[in-house]
Amino acid sequence: MRRLIFATGNEHKMVEIREILGELPVEILSMKDVGIKADIVENGNTFEENALIKAKEVCKLAGEMVLADDSGLEIDYLNGEPGIYSARYMGEDTSYHIKNQNLIDRLEGVPDEKRTARFVCAIAAAFPDGRSFVVRGTIEGIIGYEERGTNGFGYDPIFYLPERGVSTAEIPPEEKNSISHRGNALRKMKELLEREELL
DSSP states (O other), X not given: XXXXXXXXXXXXXXXXXXXXXXXXXXXXXXXXXTTOOOOOOOOOSSHHHXXXXXXXXXXXXXXXXXXXXXXXXXXXXXXXXXXXXXXXXXXXXXXXXXXXXXXXXXXXXXXXXXXXXXXXXXXXXXXXXXXXEEEEEEEEEEEOSSOOOSSXXXXXXXXXXXXXXXXXXXXOHHHHHHHSHHHHHHXXXXXXXXXXXXX
C-alpha cells in the first residue's frame, strides 16, 4: 500500500486526518511515524505559502507524497489577527487558555456583529516529481465571550457558531469534522487527489 505522510507531529490533527481521509487507498502516517524530524521555518505570508513550504521540505526528506497544513484563526475586528501567527501568538509555549482569554479581553465591549471570525486551513500536497497543489477550507463564526466546551483544542472554545448556538469545542468530533475548516480542506484535497489520479 502506498504511503501518505502528513507533515505534523500533532496527534489531535492526525485523528481528524485519518477519520476524513480514511477511505483513500493509502497508509496515512505522521512525520513521527516515519521518523522524520525537521525544523522547518514557515516564513510565508499566507496559510497557503506556509503549507507549501512544509509539504515540499518534508517531501524532499521523505522522497514520498506529503500533505501539510497551515491553519489558524482570523478575527476581523483585530485586522485578521492572530492569522498565520495563530500557533505562535503570545509565544508557542503559552497555554491556549491564556491566549483565548487575551483575545476575549481585546474584544471587550465589541458587539456580536463586529466579532466575526473564521478558522482557515490551507492544505498542500507535494510529490517527488516536483508537482504541488494547495486548497483552502474555512468555517465562519464569531468570537464568544467565554471559553465553552471541552471537545477540540486551541481556539475552539471561543469560536462560536451562532446558527448552532455552540462553540466548536461543544460539538462532537464526528460532527465537527463535517463542518470544520480542516475537514473542508481535507475533503477538497481528497477530491483533487482522486480527480488528478494521484493515488
